Amino acid sequence: MENGKTILIVGGTSGxxxxTAGLAAARGYNVVIAGRSEQKAQEVIDENALKGYPIQFISTDIANGKQVQDLVSQVVHMHGRLDYACNSAALDEGLGIRLADVEEEDYDHQMGVNLKGIWLCMKYQIRQMLQQGSGSIVNISSINGLGGAEGASIYSAAKSGILALTKSAAQEYATEGIRVNALCAGAFRTPMLEGVFTKTNAADPSAVEEMYKSVIPMHRIGTPSEAAEAILWLLSEQASYVTGHSMIVDGGFSSSMR
Known part of the structure; x- marks a missing residue:
């Protein structure tokens, strides 16, 4: 339990x-979620309120630097400090499109959220943590970022970039009380993955799911709570000597390729 610690979860409205927001709230954290959908945010707030766990929401477009700066300022105004940050926001637009067929404006839009947005979050989170003299960040990458994936070139490039940002920041701020790590997520049962199943085979999404399961050694799709457990461990003082780490949580899928 880390009662009283404040955690900001960017992209805390889905997946x-x-x-992670629900698990952190249950463990006594002060939880603030950020995202673009007020409707989704209200669902998160309501489901946790029923359990007696308060969660706050700040509407934010992470591709907008001023909004990200304001987000961090509001969290500090609410709770006095920012102990932990999980940057989980991502767009799934463009999946299934081959590299040469991606339009320039679509590239800019995807990278604006999936990479620039994560950099902006880190930028202002780290500035606050430097003032405090401590803090911990976990960025959500993907096993796509470890290499690449057919039909996901831009998404994979962004997720690879997140790993580079994570490792660079970890080295830059290691002696200033700030740890920065990444989670390389495999297949988890999220709205994004369900959308991939449908886009790949609208007539029979379950067939795509079975294909995914067949190449995962555990033969199942992970639950978001399994990822959340890993994230909260990386953020916590239990991982006090861990920084610059890319933790792979994928049911063993990538184990034969690394």
């Missing part, structure tokens, strides 16, 4: 971020 892994949502699960």
């Amino acid at each position: 892994i971020g949502r699960a």
